[in-house]
Amino acid sequence: MIDASALDAAAFFAARLEFLTDVSDVHRDLPDGGFVLVDTRSGTAWDQGRVPGAVHLPTAELPGPLDPGTPVVVYCWGPGCNGATRAGLALARRGFAVREMQGGIEYWIREGFPVETAAGRVERAPDPLTAPCGC
Template structure:
């Protein structure tokens, strides 16, 4: 049981989800970093996010500000690689599970060149209620 407690405690310390990021982003207190390519960023990103592909990290980030990384989604480990790169530089960092895919699937707003866009939530993913 001790192993399970340690495992799940560590997961919650280093991972977050789109609902929590959406709830906490307006209050600030962390930098939300989109690690995808310029083309992907231009297609749509979380409003308020900073575009910093992993190769460009840490960029202008303040080491004293916690960071949340995200990438495409659960089929991509770009946010994990970025979080590791930042952690190695001493940043407090978490990864947003689900990435932009689940952000969109939950019906949350996306910033595009044409403006802010919202899609209907995917009934398979939202509302989770957890």
């Protein structure tokens, strides 16, 4: 029989997988649609580079023009920032189905995925410490 702590751990990890996604999954799924990707950073950060196809909606402006019937994935700077978590909470409280992209734009860039800037699309080599993860 599984003890209570193992059941609690299973519930914890299941909840994380329900409400978190990673940059590789977003990169794979974004072209197919089915969700809107929201960059919650400041205008200055957005101008420096963003995930192609993302919508810019800083947390203070949420929910903005988002359709409550469309799932949302939010991201911010990276793992050292809880901006996407705050944005996810704000959207969930308004009835949106929402997930957070773990690692934010930092890990998007570190995995070598393209970034859109005012000058066009930029691609960098993946950081060998982060990609390919293979999980």
